[in-house]
Amino acid sequence: MTELTVRTSKREEIVDITDQIQKVVTQSGTQDGVCFVFCPHTTAAVCVNENADPSVKVDILDQLHRLIPPNLRYHHTEGNADAHIKAVLVGNSLFVPIVKGRLKLGTWQGIFFCEFDGPRTRHVWVQITPSISQ
Amino acid sequence: MTELTVRTSKREEIVDITDQIQKVVTQSGTQDGVCFVFCPHTTAAVCVNENADPSVKVDILDQLHRLIPPNLRYHHTEGNADAHIKAVLVGNSLFVPIVKGRLKLGTWQGIFFCEFDGPRTRHVWVQITPSISQ
Amino acid sequence: MTELTVRTSKREEIVDITDQIQKVVTQSGTQDGVCFVFCPHTTAAVCVNENADPSVKVDILDQLHRLIPPNLRYHHTEGNADAHIKAVLVGNSLFVPIVKGRLKLGTWQGIFFCEFDGPRTRHVWVQITPSISQ
Numbered sequence: 001m002t003e004l005t006v007r008t009s010k011r012e013e014i015v016d017i018t019d020q021i022q023k024v025v026t027q028s029g030t031q032d033g034v035c036f037v038f039c040p041h042t043t044a045a046v047c048v049n050e051n052a053d054p055s056v057k058v059d060i061l062d063q064l065h066r067l068i069p070p071n072l073r074y075h076h077t078e079g080n081a082d083a084h085i086k087a088v089l090v091g092n093s094l095f096v097p098i099v100k101g102r103l104k105l106g107t108w109q110g111i112f113f114c115e116f117d118g119p120r121t122r123h124v125w126v127q128i129t130p131s132i133s134q
Numbered sequence: 135m136t137e138l139t140v141r142t143s144k145r146e147e148i149v150d151i152t153d154q155i156q157k158v159v160t161q162s163g164t165q166d167g168v169c170f171v172f173c174p175h176t177t178a179a180v181c182v183n184e185n186a187d188p189s190v191k192v193d194i195l196d197q198l199h200r201l202i203p204p205n206l207r208y209h210h211t212e213g214n215a216d217a218h219i220k221a222v223l224v225g226n227s228l229f230v231p232i233v234k235g236r237l238k239l240g241t242w243q244g245i246f247f248c249e250f251d252g253p254r255t256r257h258v259w260v261q262i263t264p265s266i267s268q
Numbered sequence: 269m270t271e272l273t274v275r276t277s278k279r280e281e282i283v284d285i286t287d288q289i290q291k292v293v294t295q296s297g298t299q300d301g302v303c304f305v306f307c308p309h310t311t312a313a314v315c316v317n318e319n320a321d322p323s324v325k326v327d328i329l330d331q332l333h334r335l336i337p338p339n340l341r342y343h344h345t346e347g348n349a350d351a352h353i354k355a356v357l358v359g360n361s362l363f364v365p366i367v368k369g370r371l372k373l374g375t376w377q378g379i380f381f382c383e384f385d386g387p388r389t390r391h392v393w394v395q396i397t398p399s400i401s402q
Contacts, residue, residue: 001300001365001372001399028400032135034170034261036302036399038365040374042318047222050176055209056218062209063202063219068331075323075330084324085331088315092377093362094227097135097172097261104135104259106174109226125372127302127365127399131135131170131261132162166269168304168395181356184310189343190352196343197336197353228361231269231306231395238269238393240308243360265269265304265395266296 002027002126008118012065014057015113017046017124021096022103024126033098038125043083043117045090046124051110064089064116083116090114098128136161136260142252146199148191149247151180151258155230156237158260167232172259177217177251179224180258185244198223198250217250224248232262270295270394276386280333282325283381285314285392289364290371292394301366306393311351311385313358314392319378332357332384351384358382366396 002024006015017037025035039046050056064086074081096111097104105111113124136158140149151171159169173180184190198220208215230245231238239245247258270292274283285305293303307314318324332354342349364379365372373379381392 001367030400033400034263036363036365038363040372040377042316042324042374042376048176048226049222050218053210053212055211056176056215058209059215060219060222063206067201067335072331075326076321077323078321081324081327084318085328088317088328089223089357091225091359091362092316093364094225095170095172095229095363096227097170097259099135104174106176108176109174125365129263129302129397129399131263132164132167168397182310182360183356184352187344187346189345190310190349192343193349194353194356197340201335223357225359228359229304229306229363230361231304231393233269238308240310242310243308263397265397266298266301 004124006113006122008115008120011118012061013115016051016110017113018110021111021126025098025103028128030098030128031101033128033130034095035098036095036127039092040123043080043087044122045087045092045114046094047090047112047114048109050108052108080117086116138258140247140256142249142254145252146195147249150185150244151247152244155245155260159232162262164232164262165235167262167264169230169232170261171228173226174257177214177221178256179221179226179248180228181224181246181248182243184242186242214251220250272392274381274390274392276383276388279386280329281383284319284378285381286378289379289394293366293371296396298366298396299369301396301398302363303366304363304395307360308391311348311355312390313355313360313382314362315358315380315382316377318376320376348385354384
């Protein structure tokens with residue numbers, strides 16, 4: 001397992017981590033397999049979405065903020081209950097195929113770290129398994 | 135990795151792709167393993183849910199539409215910002231166990247492609263890994 | 269594949285299943301790998317989130333209830349349409365890294381079964397694959 005570091009600079013922020021994860025894949029020497037990405041935090045998440053127009057990231061954060069506002073009456077009183085709920089909705093684990101030594105993503109896709117309670121220094125864990133030739 | 139084609143016929147549509155994925159599993163000859171399903175699009179998703187009563191699919195699309203309406207003021211101005219956000223909430227990757235050469239799903243489960251910005255010709259990527267005998 | 273049993277006691281409940289899954293990992297003897305957790309139900313889900321303050325679980329259920337109330341006019345008339353939609357949003361599959369024979373989770377993380385239409389006797393399926401040494 002490889003641990004990556006992601007530094008976030010705002011309370012809510014979506015950070016492209018595709019290049020960092022590709023480096024792990026390259027260093028592993030894996031040609032065909034599956035790359036697993038795990039977020040070990042409970043107020044952050046990982047997702048795959050558009051890396052072309054940066055306004056998509058703004059819309060994702062805006063709408064999550066609208067649906068799960070931070071100022072409701074929550075039972076968890078640390079001021080980040082909304083961040084926990086957003087993390088559950090977006091999810092803390094994902095995988096991406098590896099083909100010919102490269103992360104195989106769709107044309108417009110990137111891998112993103114979603115910060116919901118920053119700014120913080122965060123981590124992402126990466127694992128790789130071989131796949132069956134098909 | 136095997137690429138499947140999914141043709142959608144509406145802007146928002148949930149299409150059962152279980153049989154297409156079972157064919158990939160069968161052709162691989164895998165008896166025990168994990169089947170990984172990846173959606174390479176940023177305005178579509180994949181999920182596992184009920185394949186018995188088709189009205190469940192209608193409810194899922196209706197409620198996503200209510201929560202993330204297409205006509206809000208979005209920063210992304212291509213008219214499909216809602217589709218990106220729905221894709222992040224539903225998720226673009228999932229896996230299903232393979233046992234004795236078959237996808238092992240719950241009684242009422244099917245694997246679905248979720249179109250949020252169709253109609254389009256879409257793709258789904260399938261990979262298989264062996265599992266440890268337990 | 270190993271099947272676990274989870275008994276839920278309310279309509280909506282989040283149950284910590286980390287220890288049950290660790291037992292499967294321990295019994296498999298796997299030192300380094302990936303542990304896959306699959307929920308074979310269409311009105312329940314699995315997620316990873318905070319296991320320290322139990323009020324986080326209450327907030328997650330409360331907010332899902334607010335966003336997807338059970339008493340809307342749904343097409344699916346079995347009285348659990350909301351549970352299907354919540355299950356799709358939270359997701360029915362996740363994985364956790366295995367390092368040195370242990371589930372590798374973040375400091376505050378646990379693995380949870382999310383019941384949205386209980387009380388019921390439910391199941392969770394667990395699979396393990398080896399990972400490439402990195």
